[in-house]
Amino acid sequence: MSQQDVINIARNTIWVIIETSMPLLLVSMIVGLVISLFQTLTSIQEQTLSFVPKLLAIFIALMLMGSWLMNTIVEYMTQLWSNFSQYIR
Structure with a gap:
């Protein structure tokens, strides 16, 4: 696993964190x-x-966007774990 792979994983992880937290922070x-x-x-x-x-606003926003937030996180984790064999070489 090269340094570029680690940087890409970290960059994608930070992007998913920003993408999923930003709607709630904006609300x-x-x-x-x-x-x-x-x-x-x-x-x-x-x-x-x-x-x-x-x-209350954050609770309502979580109820409305919860499935999207969860799908985004699950998709990223699925992608990360499906490529796990490439990372441990």
């Missing part, structure tokens, strides 16, 4: 921004107000 960021705007407009200074809406 959390958008909900946090909306709550922050609401707090600014209403002069509410409660720091914990954004926690529950973010949690």
